[in-house]
Amino acid sequence: MTKSVRIAIDAMGGDHGPEVILPGAALALAQHADLEFIFFGDEARIKPLLAANPRLAAVSSFRHTDVEIRMDDKPSQALRNGRRTSSMWQALEAVKKDEADAAFSAGNTGALMAMAKVCLHMIPAIDRPAIAVLWPTLRGESIVLDVGASIGADAQHLVDLAIMGSAMARIVLSLARPTVGLLNIGVEEVKGIEEVKAASRILRETPSADFDYRGFVEGDDIGKGTVDVVVTEGFSGNIALKTAEGTAKQISAYLREAVRGSFASKVGYFFARQAFQALGDKMDPRRVNGGILLGLEGVVVKSHGGSDAVGTARALEIGYEMVRDQLLRKIQNSLSDRGEADAARIAASEDDAVRP
Template identity: 50%
Template sequence: MSTSPRIAIDAMGGDEGLAVMLAGVARARRANDGMRFLLVGDEAQIREGLKTHPNLSAASEIVHAPETVAGAEKPSQAIRRAKTTSMGLAIQAVKSGEAGAAVSSGNTGALMAMSKLALRTMPGIDRPALAALLPSLGENDVVMLDLGANTECDTENLIQFAVMGAAYARSALELERPRVALLNIGTEELKGTDEIKDAAAMLREATHLPMNFTGFIEGDRLSRGEVDVIVCDGFSGNIALKTAEGTARFVTDLLRRAFTSSLRSKLGFIISRPAAELLRHHLDPNNHNGAVFLGLNGLVVKSHGGANEIGVANAIGVAARMVRDNLTARITEDLANFKAHQRPETHTA
């Protein structure tokens, strides 16, 4: 793969608008001089915005899109306007090969629906999954999927998610054999739904795959750094993600309140400020931004709608890394390897 991937940017998506998107692209460009971009959106607005980021002009091409996808727009409505919206045309650039990946901060449901319709799922993958990196106490972040693309999953879906998540971790975390676990209500083998237990049994036998399946993990251990990949259905994953994000905000708000409650507390804050800043940095979602739709015939990265320029740049960095490492090929190879070694009697319906 080229060391200078071309990334299609939905320049009009996100809560913060074009200015933050362009600032994020410019930041990503400064981190990698070889990176190139397709900036998709209103051409006049983009050209005006580029005046404050002259370093982008030589590395960017503008694709005019007369419309945008609204944050509250239904996916079914957005799909009908795929050929005229910045989100739809960014995805189309991946399909046509003009870009190696697309990045959008726009409507998640619309982005998933458009991506799945345009790119289709990879051979052997029934449903795509949304995967993201979450902070942990370990040496690395932890990959978690699915985070909301599929509310209900069967055994085969969970196995596919595990294969895709491990391939993603090998690239994003640079691990040879990521530790993989299934999110469950307990660690005992008898606990959980039939789908989860059956998936665990099959993954335990898949010793030929480049992963170490460790069994089940409970919700209170997500951030302990004990595993590298956590697999679950999208309903459970989205709840777990939102709960973790809410808890992080609660902790930081509680500390802020405590440090301003008295003069003594304010003095204590001055002394402990380096530690407080380290905590804030570790919990800041912008530093872990960039969720990937895995299982499609092309790479699409979802940036958080409220991401700042640091978050947008990190999402672009995720996309570039996946292009360089040819993530889709890795997933295809691992899935074929799993199927080749799967015993006929263990195939699910």
């Protein structure tokens, strides 16, 4: 019998807490019968929800916690007040103790990142974590990282992001060798800051068997789906993400306004409603909800704080896929291969330097 995937859930995180998170878990369970859950949070709110859903209760356990990390808590404050005793920390610690295969939270992103680094630690050779998200494109979906875990990046960190993002793409997008691009202000090799250009040189000089590096991509290439994995540092990645989310809401508002504009437009909508529905489905942020915190010695899923049960279920399913398809092992194998390639490149350059 296939081993189940157990996810430890910070049930108090997000804007809605357990009243949305538990129904989301129930939806995920309906898609993956081999899921199990450990819920951490307030007994008075969680126990009645479990009692109302016997199927979910049958595959779940519960542990009461007294401390809830607020969405406006600073990471340092969350670590000081919520370490060891909060629902967020307890979910992460369950992964550390091998009681769960992945941790899930819709709570404070900065607090989750800080706690995850302290509790789970970083993968050897990775200095900083990254948040990777699915991004709807004209070709389907792409992976974009980092979208806000840390600000700034040197060349080696960008190379590490390419390795980790491609490992995720091989799982989520079912690609044997995904294409990777570095986000830049132009596709010409002379453009961009030195760290980005240096990362591009490294990726070109040491090709990987795990991904196909395609060079620089620009902002409009993200939506086009020009490459399967778009790599950038967290500052520009977060701006790109928030801009895309805002643009999607703006277009939706324009469409609603146009449909209500006149009798003729209402008639037109009646005949084109299936097309509008298809457009709405493609633009639905719940479909791609769930960021993965990469670089940690454990699988951690971050859901959007305002997501509903459907979006929560999708984020849990992404976590399920990361565990089932062994994301951490894929990243570690890729890092090992990259290290060997870098050593060979350095040795070759040293030989060239001493050769008469």
